[in-house]
Amino acid sequence: MHVLPQQPSAKGPAEMFTGDVYFDIICKGEEPSRLRANTVRFAPGARTAWHCHAVGQTLHVTEGIGLVQVRGGGVLEMRPGDTVYTPPGEWHWHGAAPAHFMTHLALWEAPAPDADVPESEWGEHVTDAEYNAH
Numbered sequence: 001m002h003v004l005p006q007q008p009s010a011k012g013p014a015e016m017f018t019g020d021v022y023f024d025i026i027c028k029g030e031e032p033s034r035l036r037a038n039t040v041r042f043a044p045g046a047r048t049a050w051h052c053h054a055v056g057q058t059l060h061v062t063e064g065i066g067l068v069q070v071r072g073g074g075v076l077e078m079r080p081g082d083t084v085y086t087p088p089g090e091w092h093w094h095g096a097a098p099a100h101f102m103t104h105l106a107l108w109e110a111p112a113p114d115a116d117v118p119e120s121e122w123g124e125h126v127t128d129a130e131y132n133a134h
């Protein structure tokens with residue numbers, strides 16, 4: 001075994017996020033594991049852009065109040081203790097509620113090495129109109 005020292009928090013890039021989002025890598029999975037786990041912290045109003053994950057993703061809210069939406073669905077609220085699963089290829093976004101910080105764990109896997117697909121696909125930013133449809 002080995003202990004991995006904590007790394008600096010990384011700012012979520014503006015191409016993929018609206019507002020202030022920081023993530024801490026918990027694990028990247030060492031081969032043959034494909035596990036990925038991050039703690040992600042969103043400031044009020046901050047959210048991901050629309051995106052999907054090749055092997056799906058599990059979110060687990062640890063703090064605050066969050067919002068999540070699947071393409072074509074309504075904006076749903078998520079709270080500490082809630083777990084949200086998005087299946088492979090399902091387009092969605094997640095973020096903080098307008099007046100609350102939100103922290104979630106993000107758990108996902110890289111695709112199998114022989115699957116010639118990107119780990120995640122990223123699309124357009126979530127507009128204020130989409131975000132405020134809550």
Ligand code: MN
Nearest residue numbers: 051053057094
């Ligand atoms: Mn996601």
